[in-house]
Amino acid sequence: MKTFTRVADHVLLATLKALRLDSRLFDVLYRNKNRKLFTNTYVHQKMLADTIRCQRYHDALVKHVKPDSVVVDLGTGTGILAIFAAKCGAKKVYAIDHSDIIQHAEKLAKREGLTNIEFIHGHSSRFVPNSKVDILVHDQIGSYLFDEKMIVNIVDLRERVMRSDGLILPGHYDLFLEPVQMHSDRVVRHIWDEKICGVDITSLSELEVPYSWYHRFSFNDPGAVDHFLCEPESVLSFDLHTINEESQLPTQLSYSRPVVKGGRIDGFLVYFHARFDDEVFFTTGPEADRAMSWSYQLLRTKPLQYETGQTLNFNIEVDRWSNTNSWRWKCS
Template identity: 30%
Template sequence: MSTNTYFTEYENLEIHELMLKDRPRQAAYFEAILGNKELFKDKVVMDVGAGTGILSAFCAKAGARLVYAIEASNVATKVALDLIQDNGLTNVVKVINSRVEEFVLPTTAEKVDIIVSEWMGFYLLHEGMLDSVLYARDNFLKEDGLLFPSECTIFVAPCSVPSLYDDWNNVDGINMATFASKLRAQKSSKPSVLSVEPKDLLHEGVVFHWMNLLDVTVDELNCIEFKDVVALQKNGNHQGFCIWFEVRFPGDNSVVLSTSPEAPQTHWKQVVLVLPEEICENMEAREPVAFKICMKRSGDDARKYNLEVDQLDPETEEHPVPCPCHMTKCILTEAHLKMMDTS
């Protein structure tokens, strides 16, 4: 996807409608900004990828002295300008139709105190917009400045995917298991965006990756690898790996926006890496699942990532200590640790 195509897509107002109707998303930014007015009072703020300008308006209402609402698509002139004018905020919010990489601060202007952005994509990094936020951080943020959000975490958990497995065993009395197998093979070549029911998680999830946005670099986003052994926490069919994320905002009124299956649904839903065929049906709680996931930026399109998962042998992989799985070595290790605690 070219940069021009990417920004042109955001001229479709239905995309903004989807985001604005996402109540967990909206509520998190509202609470993070308006709930921390002391951080915004009389401050200079930059909103990277301002879209309709609603986050810039939040910043102005929180007491910011000046807000640069930077938006590369034509939504800046077609929507954001009107929104700021309609809300009487033109004396505070300056809408700028530009990529942040091409923006230049006025010669007499100071760097900004806060950068606000809603840059997250599917599995957190899809769309590569974090690159632009980090560019703004490195070029426009004061040394003691703040980022909203400031931290982010990616989680992964083994899961069942009945919508691609069990639901096809009987379609109006017809067994379509062979069709489902071909469908999974097709879908296994790329991540699937699904709403995963909490009951379909076979584990509460482990941290795949964590970032402090004040110090992460663009190069560190090019490839993220994670390997682990987890013990299933419930019985079920292992049919895929569910990925979700959460972001945390700074301030005493600390706000977390989560896309977990356990949290209220967002437009991001969850991303599932579907296994072409079940590794094992009717797995039991405490069975170990060993795996490695690689999230690598696409060479053809830097805004997309290739996600690959490899199933590993839990017999040969190193387990965390303690590990609650039912393998003998882990049971013995756990018993030994308990004896040491009581001695």
Template identity: 30%
Template sequence: MLRGQGGLTSRDRYKGLKGSLMSAPSVSETHAAYDAAYFQAYAHVAVHEEMIKDQVRTETYRAAIEQHQYLIQDKVVLDVGCGTGILSIFCAKAGARKVYAVDASEIAVQAREIVKANNLSDKITVIIGKVEEVDIDEEVDVIVSEWMGYMLLYESMLSTVISARDRWLKPGGLILPSHATLYLAPITHPERYSDSIDFWNDVYGIDMSPMLPLAKQCAFEEPLVEVITGENVLSWPTVVKDINCNTITVQELELVTAEFSVASMMNAHLHGFALWFDVTFERPSITPSDAQSDSLNDNLNRRRKRAKSNSLVLSTAPEEEPTHWAQTVLYIYDPIEVRQDQIIEGSITLSQNQKNPRFLNIHLEYASGGRKFVKESVLS
């Protein structure tokens, strides 16, 4: 696992809180209890320290806000899941007339103090509560949110952004980020397999191979969030899901499925499959009537064209600089030897866990060299 400050990631803290919730007497009460654990996990300062120190993440958001300043200047912004309020402050500094910063975690208490310390209380209003339950008295021009979880969809925060969009965003309003893409590719990782599995074949000269079945199950049963490199990737990636944040519905997130058929780029052992994502910060289309109604000058039009041609991308791909999201890896129990150009094919299905919709059920089918397998796991 990728560890943050203090040795725990937000996912670790969330998992640590969920154990006592298993005996909740009803589905609705169970969901409420998991939600409470989720927001409690995000009240811990180490979680926000980890995210803010992720320079790829934070600097890309700041650059996107600055690049879209012409759409934020004198406008109303909603920050969904504001955390410490850093994105809200970026928007205020970009000239927003009003920023509503909403978070259901108690970290919002600190966000209020941070806003006050930066003399921005007149521009930023911090609201403590769930986006689905709070009230805002006006429509907003812009929604900004860092909603992505491990494997993009873990924690299901995108549904909260959708709720905010449908409740308050003006027609043609801006959502940052605007698009997201989830990818999958087969990988080889002999070092990882050797460290966790082959180790048991010779332990201080003792044959401990009877440990192998248990070792494989314990090491690779659950998805692992860890950093791999481009050298581990066996093929070009397959798109699992393309998301347009302006039009995506909650129902589309309940079940995501994709088929893949790729050719290995080398002779290697197939050790598993990795998933990662990109998000893109694009502006909405501007029609001539929009331009006329906004009384845009030539300079502003030039800035818009420049922004459109230079859309920012925040990538968690293995070949890019690592982020706190790393990659999500589904290791298989027994490696498959593949040759260059050998086909690896199958399908992957992601569905919301019935007990806790923030968790993801993963159904992976894969085949190569005449061998077919199925792997079931939960990202929890």
């Protein structure tokens, strides 16, 4: 029965691909999932509780919004960024969200006595303003940086509704994939290397699916990282003002770096810097003032021991960065 279902799935997917309907189907499924996820108040509370995140957006809007600015807040959620922009004196703010959370955003703006925000309940791809937009503010940023369809959503608005010299906040990104040793009581061991209360479970290694979610670990506590093996350096940078398609990004990256602090590699830590301009930015990395609403994602590896001074080689290949299931990483 299982084999039959697998074959049926395979045939269905192949047919959809042949008809070029697969990406549209995935798109519809993604939108539904995203809409439902952001109806959940918990995720919004987590973002609002992130004081660094909120402060940096506020700093950037105070600096860049002018009395004649037309601002669009893509994915307004609870309305917080649209409200910041309105309070900075923007002429007009469009606040778009496809999730029902937007009803709370409208109430919040009303309570603040703001009349210059227009709320639009729907997907950004259908948004058409009356006048060109000067500033696009957004938090379309996933913990894997690309996993909330940031590039496609923003390029669509940039090309259709923004002035050619319009400003995207934040617009510039640097991605880091850093080799780390985890704290000894926070290492997630590979189950097939273990005996559990005396039971040898190595035969379960048959279940292993390479690069699956089992090989990743999501966490929030920076204290879980014992140390970095190399000097951090970003592997990829891009700017939303100039990029046109995700396919412009390289799909294969590699580096060779000296190990500056020896130890065991447990995986590669995914984090990023998001820049509003040359001065205002936030990091989701383990620095002291990190923006906390994003989780760390660890791309786990076999635990290998490195001495200080050795060279660590890393390689990652992706089909698309926004499809985190397609990430394949290796270290030697």
